[in-house]
Amino acid sequence: MRVCLLLFLTIWTVLVTTEYPTLSAEKEGRQVTMKRLLPQKVEDYKADGKDEFYDRNTSFRYMDGAAELYRSYAFKLLLVRKYVKTNQPPILVEFFDMDSPAEAFGIFSYETGEEDVKIGQGSDYGGGLLRFWKGKYFANVFAERETPFTKKDILTIGEAIAKNIKQDGLKPKLIQYLPEEGLSQKTIRYFHLHQVLNHHYFISHDNLLGLGPRTNALLATYTFAGEKDRTFLLIIQYSDSKQTEKAFHRFVKAYMPEATSSKTVKTENGKWTSARLYQKYVLVALDAPSQEKAEILIDSTEKNLKRRQP
Amino acid sequence: MRGRKTITRRDFLRGTAYTALGATLGSTLSREIKAEEKVKVILIRDENAIDQQGNINPKIIQKMLDEGVCGLLGEENPIQAWKKLIKPNDIVGIKSNSWFNLPTPKELEEAIQQRVMDAGVSKNKISIDDRGLLSNPIFKSSTALINVRPLRTHHWSGIGGCLKNYIMFVASPWAYHGESCSPLASIWSQPLVKGKTRLNILSLIRTQFYNRGAHHFDRRFVSEYKGLLIGKDPVAVDAVGARLLQLQRIAHFGEDRPLDTTPKHIFAADEKYKLGVSDLRRIDIVKLGWTEGTLL
Numbered sequence: 001m002r003v004c005l006l007l008f009l010t011i012w013t014v015l016v017t018t019e020y021p022t023l024s025a026e027k028e029g030r031q032v033t034m035k036r037l038l039p040q041k042v043e044d045y046k047a048d049g050k051d052e053f054y055d056r057n058t059s060f061r062y063m064d065g066a067a068e069l070y071r072s073y074a075f076k077l078l079l080v081r082k083y084v085k086t087n088q089p090p091i092l093v094e095f096f097d098m099d100s101p102a103e104a105f106g107i108f109s110y111e112t113g114e115e116d117v118k119i120g121q122g123s124d125y126g127g128g129l130l131r132f133w134k135g136k137y138f139a140n141v142f143a144e145r146e147t148p149f150t151k152k153d154i155l156t157i158g159e160a161i162a163k164n165i166k167q168d169g170l171k172p173k174l175i176q177y178l179p180e181e182g183l184s185q186k187t188i189r190y191f192h193l194h195q196v197l198n199h200h201y202f203i204s205h206d207n208l209l210g211l212g213p214r215t216n217a218l219l220a221t222y223t224f225a226g227e228k229d230r231t232f233l234l235i236i237q238y239s240d241s242k243q244t245e246k247a248f249h250r251f252v253k254a255y256m257p258e259a260t261s262s263k264t265v266k267t268e269n270g271k272w273t274s275a276r277l278y279q280k281y282v283l284v285a286l287d288a289p290s291q292e293k294a295e296i297l298i299d300s301t302e303k304n305l306k307r308r309q310p
Numbered sequence: 311m312r313g314r315k316t317i318t319r320r321d322f323l324r325g326t327a328y329t330a331l332g333a334t335l336g337s338t339l340s341r342e343i344k345a346e347e348k349v350k351v352i353l354i355r356d357e358n359a360i361d362q363q364g365n366i367n368p369k370i371i372q373k374m375l376d377e378g379v380c381g382l383l384g385e386e387n388p389i390q391a392w393k394k395l396i397k398p399n400d401i402v403g404i405k406s407n408s409w410f411n412l413p414t415p416k417e418l419e420e421a422i423q424q425r426v427m428d429a430g431v432s433k434n435k436i437s438i439d440d441r442g443l444l445s446n447p448i449f450k451s452s453t454a455l456i457n458v459r460p461l462r463t464h465h466w467s468g469i470g471g472c473l474k475n476y477i478m479f480v481a482s483p484w485a486y487h488g489e490s491c492s493p494l495a496s497i498w499s500q501p502l503v504k505g506k507t508r509l510n511i512l513s514l515i516r517t518q519f520y521n522r523g524a525h526h527f528d529r530r531f532v533s534e535y536k537g538l539l540i541g542k543d544p545v546a547v548d549a550v551g552a553r554l555l556q557l558q559r560i561a562h563f564g565e566d567r568p569l570d571t572t573p574k575h576i577f578a579a580d581e582k583y584k585l586g587v588s589d590l591r592r593i594d595i596v597k598l599g600w601t602e603g604t605l606l
Contacts (some may be wrong), residue, residue: 060483061441064409068466068487127528146529195571204318205572221339254316268323 004019027055027077030097034079038095038139042160045153051169053080072193072213073107083157091157096138101169106190107131110199116186117155119163121169125151132159135169148186172281174235175220176308181302184230189219201232201286208254209282210247214239224293229271232286233297241280245283246278251284266293274298278305318378338511340600349587349596351541351550354378355600359515359536366515368417373600375421378540379509381598389428395508396454398430403506404450407459407475410528414459418538422456422511443478455503457544458511461544462518465489468573469555471548472510473585479503482491495545495579510547512539519558520567533558536600546593550606552576553590557605 030054042048052062055077059067062080070078077097080188084090098104099291105122113229114126120134128150130141140225141158143150172190190256194211200219214238221230238244265273274294283301288294302310346390354377359370376388384390396402404422406414420437426436437448444450457472464470466487476497484506486493499501514537535558541547552573559567580588587593595606 009398064464064470064477064483065466068484071484090570127530129528199572202314202319202322206316208318210318255318255320 005108007288011049030077031129032077034077034095034097034137035274037161037164038079038081038093039164040047040220041156042083043153045085045088045157048082048084048090050082052080054080066295069110069196070096070107072191073103075107086152088149088153089143089147091141091153092160094140097163098133098136098138101133101136102172102190104133104136104138104169105171106192107138109189112186112195117158119155119158120167122164123158125155128154128195132158132162134162134165135167137165142241153251160275172216173239174216174220177219177301177304178233179222179297180220182224182231184221184223187219187221189231190233194257197234201234204254206254208237208247208249208251209236210243211236224289227289229287231271231288231293231297233301234282234284234286235301236282236284238280238282244277244280244282248282251282262295264294267292276302278290278302279303313426313496334526338509342355344531345377348592349541349543350382350594350596351539351543351546352378352381352598353537353539353550353604353606354381354598355514355535355537355604357536357600359485360534360538366417368420371415371515372421372424373419374434374538375511375599376538377424378511379425380598382540382542383433388425392425392429396426396429396431398468400431400435400454401448401452402426402431402436402454403441403449403454404438404456404458405437405449405475405478405603406438406440407470409470411462412460412462412518412532414513418458418511418513418515422458441589444481449502450505452502455506456509456511457507458513459515459594460513460518461539461555463523464569467494468571469548469552469576470543471551471573471576473498473548473575473579476503485593488507488558490580492574492582493509494575495583495585498544498579498583498585504592506541507544510541512549512551514539514554517555519555519562526594533562535603543586545576546589548573548576548579549588549590550593550595555606561603561605 031195040181054062056071056075056257059070059078075096079095081093082090098107108122108131112124114124116121116126119131123132123189128142128146132139138159141154143154175188192205192211192215194209194262197211218235220233223230252259252263256273259265263276267273272291272294274285276283276298283298285294285297330536337591354368356374358367360366379391380388383391383394404419421434425540427433437446439449441444457475457481459475466473473494477486479497479500479502481532481594512534517533518536520531539547539550549566576588579585597604
């Protein structure tokens with residue numbers, strides 16, 4: 001018993017004196033940078049001086065289960081700052097260090113159905129909420145109450161933050177494999193978990209495609225000439241071939257069991273679904289207007305993969 | 311996975327999803343429903359619950375609570391009704407919800423506290439809390455709990471209702487987020503909670519029936535429904551709440567716009583954890599008060 005206790009104390013001491021300061025220093029560095037990027041004053045709005053930081057574990061205290069969405073990306077730190085102005089409702093900024101531009105783009109791409117207000121590298125404003133990303137940062141800016149001035153004030157604060165972030169970032173590499181013809185840029189979604197896929201396009205409550213923290217996925221929509229309805233293209237990148245094959249076969253078995261060697265089927269809504277396995281990628285076209293269009297979309301993606309892969 | 315059918319989008323397109331879902335969850339869809347098996351849930355509404363300036367009227371809230379609890383327990387006098395729920399020697403935790411965009415209305419918290427005191431409990435034996443309850447001495451030694459929160463959509467669990475409200479009774483909430491939060495009902499068997507809940511109240515004074523983003527509050531999707539949903543069975547209360555949010559989305563959008571996730575935890579609370587009834591055909595919704603736009 002004494003030996004166990006001694007061992008525990010030794011490990012604890014080593015962790016505290018070596019690793020913990022490193023982690024703490026990294027976190028402190030992020031905090032300092034984030035505080036610097038958010039201005040203390042924007043026109044007549046001033047920071048209230050009560051900044052709050054939340055990390056991956058403590059973010060639940062701030063936003064309950066919604067933290068899972070941010071945790072499904074590589075979210076590192078959240079800074080919440082309130083801006084106040086006399087006789088106006090406070091404006092809240094939730095400023096996220098997402099660790100990389102790809103992850104910042106990913107969380108931004110979760111909702112992009114509103115007005116693009118040209119802030120940062122991508123923005124979306126609607127219902128009193130501004131969302132934007134730039135570099136490795138993502139921000140929500142919103143007022144506690146709406147007034148006729150709310151939109152202008154929110155956008156002014158958003159612009160001031162975006163201006164302070166000097167460096168742009170690169171979108172996820174997977175985007176370069178998307179065929180360009182008919183692509184709706186605003187509908188490109190980047191994610192890791194099947195819950196997020198289901199939010200955009202419900203496949204199944206079960207995780208048929210084996211999505212997880214180590215898989216990178218893109219969902220985009222296409223509108224073909226003369227067609228009203230959208231076709232979805234899903235690209236998933238796995239970390240190893242075995243996992244890729246397993247996911248592909250499970251998906252085909254459950255979702256398109258009648259598929260022959262072409263792996264293209266007509267679904268109950270009269271549209272076409274086609275799936276293909278290529279190296280560590282699974283490609284799926286969903287709701288295409290014809291078999292030909294479904295297969296052309298998959299072929300074009302595979303060609304891009306062959307041509308543009310490092 | 312063995313023995314369980316995978317439900318896909320194609321099942322929904324074929325219109326067979328609900329049958330498959332029923333089979334998966336061992337649902338009572340095919341079971342004959344007997345009248346005596348029904349669980350009572352009270353829906354009470356008052357069009358004056360919110361005034362023209364958007365303020366909640368505390369007197370109306372107290373009246374709604376009183377009529378609702380009397381209706382549930384078959385009493386005429388609200389204090390007598392509360393005495394059926396709470397004993398003078400109880401230590402009472404009122405589990406509220408403090409999400410800053412749509413918290414439990416303080417008028418409702420105060421109305422509940424008043425009736426708990428009227429039942430004979432002294433004020434120092436009552437506490438209203440949400441995120442600090444694990445370190446709250448009243449909650450730690452509580453003998454009775456009242457569960458109250460607003461009804462809203464929730465990114466990870468489909469809806470935020472009475473079942474979800476108890477997640478603060480565990481130190482690691484994220485451990486219950488798997489499978490669309492389906493293990494939530496297991497919290498109700500934790501020692502701090504088990505057997506203590508006397509009443510479940512969903513505030514429908516304002517409901518959030520749809521949302522954009524993970525935790526955003528969008529006023530375009532908030533309804534001033536001006537109601538309370540009251541019951542002893544948290545699963546039944548949540549099942550009715552989930553149905554109401556669905557009907558509000560249909561009324562607003564003209565279509566059933568899906569939630570980020572299906573509120574599986576309500577079915578699981580019934581079928582797996584046996585905490586209550588999720589089948590709407592086994593729930594008797596007693597409607598009191600204002601009826602315009604009730605939807606249910």
